[in-house]
Amino acid sequence: NSVFSHVVRGPEDPILGVTVAYNKDPSPVKLNLGVGAYRTEEGKPLVLNVVRKAEQLLVNDRSRVKEYLPITGLADFNKLSAKLMFGANSPAIQENRVTTVQCLSGTGSLRVGAEFLAKHYHQRTIYIPQPTWGNHPKVFTLAGLSVKTYRYYDPATRGLNFQGLLDDFGSAPSGAIVLLHACAHNPTGVDPTVKQWEQIRQLVRSKGLMPFFDSAYQGFASGSLDADAQPVRMFVADGGELLLAQSYAKNMGLYGERIGALSIVCKTADVASRVESQLKLVIRPMYSNPPIHGASIVAAILKDRDLYNEWTIELKAMADRIISMRHKLFEALRARGTPGDWSHIIKQIGMFTFTGLNPKQVAFMTKEYHIYMTSDGRISMAGLSSKTVPHLADAIHAAVT
């Protein structure tokens, strides 16, 4: 008899479990709109040309070895990642007030940042938006933080509940941590305007809240890396402190390379260097040091002007294709006379549309149309193509009529 016989089966992950169910479905018309992974017009995963080029450069460089990276990762990668988000002329970088450590994509960056906060920050409560990416509460709870939510999405307008957000930040205890999606909020596709960001910034600073930015989609919201970095840059420009988790999964298509970074912007260079020494103590017993390949790809692209420019063009093409899918789906529903206001499909930003479909309607679409998505009605627009839009529109039409 196994000493583990009391172990009960755990539930599938609510997002990755969608793919598990999809893979089991033999239907030729099946469509996976669950996981947020980019697909081409042909429905295929995409490796960016610029990534192939960078990998070729790495392969041809015989001086490269497979030694361990430092605990904090590849130094070039860290510098370039901070520059990508904070801007080339960021005073915080010039004053050495930023520490950046390479982590295991966005998830690992969030986890290391949260472990650091749980150990060294005076407030253990983190406020996350309602709703948010399903992994957030688990990552933060297991890191030792206590998770609360703030109002974010208004189902009635399918837009931002701005007053609710302000009220909840206003009544949060001073010093509380607030998780902010840097752009392209997941799952809602709803972002504050620049004017609203400025109001959020003022409130966060006046209450001494600690902003923790999660940036999983830089460049995917507007197609411009700089425009999508603007909210974070506003918070850096005021001289205050913050944390930032960056992922290259989506914007460089490096999903499986698990490459990302955690930055902590501090008040002084001296504090930043002591903070970094403690980040090393968080990382070393967890996984010793991060993998080398993804960091080398990103660094090769970010440090070469031509490769960087090529990346921005490919990134914009991905963002544009997603936006065109929004218009195609919206038009297809209009052509079918599907009841309801579907304008949120073209108003929402980034990889996802938060359709407003309820779990029953989602289950119906999966059963009758073999369309897979999370039960909250979120669909990954990046998984759609001109060929599959009509099938999705038929399914939505049937689900709501």
Ligand code: PMP
């Ligand atoms: N944050 C958000 C909001 C996300 O949507 C994702 C990816 N789904 C992540 C973080 C982390 O992804 P990864 O660990 O693959 O970089």
